[in-house]
Amino acid sequence: MGEDPDQTALRELARQIGGREVGPRAGESDESGEVPREAIKALATADLFRVTIGTEWGGLGLGDVEAAIVLEEIARFDVSTAICCQLAYNGPSRGIEHLGGQALKERYLPTVASGDCIISIGITEPDAGSAVQNMRAALRADGPGRWRLNGYKNYSTLGHVASAVLVWCRWPGGDGAKGIGAVVVPMDRDGVSVTGRHRGMGIHAATEAEIALDDVAITEEDVLLAGDPGSTESFKTLLAHLNHERCGNAAMCIGAAQGAMELAVTYARDRVVGGRPIAELQGIQWKFADMAVALEGARLLLGRAVRLAGPGGTPPPLETAMAKTAANLAAKLVCDESMQIHGGYGYSREYPLERAYRDIRGLCFGAGTVEAQKNFIGSSVAKGKATSSPGWRDQTKG
Template identity: 55%
Template sequence: MLLTGRDLLHEDDDQAALRALARQVAERELAPLAAHWDETGEWPAKSQAAIAQAGLYGIAVPEEHGGAGLGQVEVTIVLEELARACVNSAVTAQLTLNGPPRVLGHLGTPAMRERWLPRAASGEAVFCLGITEAEAGSAVQRMRAKVEPDGDGYRLNAYKNYSTQGHRADACLCWARFPNGEIGAVVVDMTSEGVGVAGTHRNMGLHGSTEAELTFDNVRIEPDEVLLDGSPGSFRTLLGHLNHERLGNAAMCLGAAQGALEHATRYLRERPAGSRRLADLQGLQWKVAEMATELEAARLLVYRAAHLAGPHESPPALETAMAKGKANMVARMVCDEAMQLHGGYGYSREFPVERAYRDVRGLSFGGGTVEVLKNYVGARIADGEAPHGPSWRSSH
């Protein structure tokens, strides 16, 4: 499919209405509390409730389970708008919209879907991922978590680190090694005996959606709680579904950077510089031009990958890696420059650009670091793979 810039950024009436709804929720409900979650480190329960009340958690859940059955473009729209006001709150939505419920909707057993998807659509249940371990971050295949046979089911023994909102989750999609040595995944009810929270991290940003250390000590896993049993192709399937999370991460970077740019340009218009405004100074206009241009370039990459995702398919890996890497770096640049344009005020917690700067820095780690994504893109391109587009297609 050949997509032009016009196709990528054109929204039909339903998508435009969804964006308007998400923006209204973000501005009225999320923005007033954004500083509170950051200062206190509290999980953003009121934001979660507002997002749920608006029905936004269910947009990607299949209709038969209480959702709207929409696709990756709509999810990207919502996450961009929520993060424009509060990245902490957007992360809580990300883990439902692009996390375990998305995987369950595509791959889950009927029992899994019946149990968890209606609760995902309503916003009642909170989800987390259990992937990273002490020595298995980007090197995920060094994972030590394992499941062992126990009658007709299994027992899970694992330690998982950096599990975002794991300390608040109702269910965890936990990756683990099966008896054949291959990696699969199970869905763990976090109230199960043997599940524990060893601690939470104190990070530079994202204080309201911090990561937890989770322990799974001989946790019983029933047969209908096994998502993928480590059979050939299981690990590759799981990796493919991470592209949903990566694209959601990129969408949140767009939103945070857009919010920072808007705060900065508003400040420039209001702040006098002698007989003129800061907005009239050519040097500062050049900064704004570069910020806006780079942000728009990242937006095109993100929405291209979102449009290329099928109704029941993950976004394409190459385009998603390009989009996330670009969005991560652009968001860091835009938020940094937004602080600079505020002068000393930009370094103060009294202005939201300082918070956005800290929050987007953390997004450069989650879902694959910028360096890992560059390795992936470089290796694929060097090996002859090509992203979608006429110029590449004609030369390969």
């Protein structure tokens, strides 16, 4: 799908910064587990944290298409660094801008746009992952317009370095999905503590934190979206907003996989086995064929989902679920085969491939697993929801 000249220029800029500032530092931060601060600084200097934030708040006011472009280019070099952008583009700040009040916008949007503030996402709990409506985090009334928040969030990406965390929680009187809403809590507020960090197989420079919330004072100014104990509407709105994050996740998978495939092509052209470059072997070419088909398919599905969002809109759920599923599965295939094509070197830490392989594996859980996406796609199709096939009438509409 074509890009306009501004989008092409943005891609070029992101690729340049990625190649010059992000890629060369990625191995080191993967080893140390430190947040890639120098890379973040370079992205901020290039105004790349401003992409989706409104111009009123110091952003560029661009949409999901542009977010996907930059995320793809940065993830080509390093998924951990791309995740810092993902939080700024498609994480809590997007929700704050669309759903939040003036105080929240003033407090957070300008500093997210400048790259000085990370807001983590606190949805998952030990007993509420895919079944997020089982969450225990809850508000207790503490006077007019005041509450106390108690809960435990166990997979908040970059929570240990964040300035604030978006917490999904239940309003007093709610049950199940009824009453779930969201608040934004500064990490330095009394009662908020980081109790640990996960040591995952990948994404070492953007790890997930465990966050305890013990009787944290909450006021109306912290509320992103109030839960109504008699309704699931707020919960549905929050879920719909995750489609931004899912598209960003897909873009990062596509970028990391594209980077891996390009490395594999270069390697296969150079590596001579039995007197011929392995790129000339049909067995290797068939791998490239499978990789290219999967990757291009995912890219097309993502392009459709982000374009359908339109200016200021949200990517539609079915198209988003298809794009995330295709991108997660394509990235697994492409990164695995790229490693295989490198032979034993692909498995070595001296080459960037094994890092991409480990990193994209984590992306297959974040923002809803492949199984969760398939449940939604499958049940939608079974109900008669049309895909884009010409002539397939949407049987869910009258």
